[in-house]
Amino acid sequence: KAGVTQTPRYLIKTRGQQVTLSCSPISGHRSVSWYQQTPGQGLQFLFEYFSETQRNKGNFPGRFSGRQFSNSRSEMNVSTLELGDSALYLCASSLEPNYGYTFGSGTRLTVV
Amino acid sequence: GENVEQHPSTLSVQEGDSAVIKCTYSDSASNYFPWYKQELGKGPQLIIDIRSNVGEKKDQRIAVTLNKTAKHFSLHITETQPEDSAVYFCLLSGQLIWGAGTKLIIKP
Numbered sequence: 001k002a003g004v005t006q007t008p009r010y011l012i013k014t015r016g017q018q019v020t021l022s023c024s025p026i027s028g029h030r031s032v033s034w035y036q037q038t039p040g041q042g043l044q045f046l047f048e049y050f051s052e053t054q055r056n057k058g059n060f061p062g063r064f065s066g067r068q069f070s071n072s073r074s075e076m077n078v079s080t081l082e083l084g085d086s087a088l089y090l091c092a093s094s095l096e097p098n099y100g101y102t103f104g105s106g107t108r109l110t111v112v
Numbered sequence: 113g114e115n116v117e118q119h120p121s122t123l124s125v126q127e128g129d130s131a132v133i134k135c136t137y138s139d140s141a142s143n144y145f146p147w148y149k150q151e152l153g154k155g156p157q158l159i160i161d162i163r164s165n166v167g168e169k170k171d172q173r174i175a176v177t178l179n180k181t182a183k184h185f186s187l188h189i190t191e192t193q194p195e196d197s198a199v200y201f202c203l204l205s206g207q208l209i210w211g212a213g214t215k216l217i218i219k220p
């Protein structure tokens with residue numbers, strides 16, 4: 001079966017712009033979570049959705065937001081991009097929250 | 113707040129030897145302890161997990177042990193092979209807090 005699909009794989013944006021990243025979970029998975037990965041900070045949890053509801057949110061500013069659609073696909077948005085937002089953004093899906101995540105390959109965002 | 117400490121940050125072992133990575137946590141409420149492997153250019157991959165009602169779980173060359181009293185869980189890889197070279201992460205699932213990662217290097 002198809003894995004977790006993240007689009008786009010690579011993205012270059014300018015400071016001040018906004019960006020939307022997309023994640024299609026494994027068929028049947030209703031839980032989707034997002035993570036930011038940087039060399040300095042490691043893997044940091046952004047937010048988690050289950051059945052279109054945000055269950056949990058990490059310690060990120062309000063510029064970071066997300067949503068989940070009825071088909072479980074999820075998007076995350078970052079507004080007013082800063083240089084420090086450059087990172088690999090990973091999406092993971094699971095049948096239920098907190099258990100057995102399957103990750104996508106990520107979207108590498110570069111802010112210039 | 114809750115925290116998880118992962119050690120060592122880098123581990124270099126001879127091919128065929130064993131490797132052990134340990135995570136220590138402070139959250140008593142966690143009841144699920146997974147380990148992930150991340151290869152270059154890929155997302156993390158779940159390799160083994162354990163629930164709090166079990167002390168040890170093994171899957172071929174990989175095992176995870178859990179000591180709830182001491183609040184630590186460890187990843188054990190035996191008979192290491194070149195394809196085991198990667199970064200390994202533990203996850204404190206209750207709080208979704210990740211360990212800092214261990215870069216495992218298998219020397220030929």
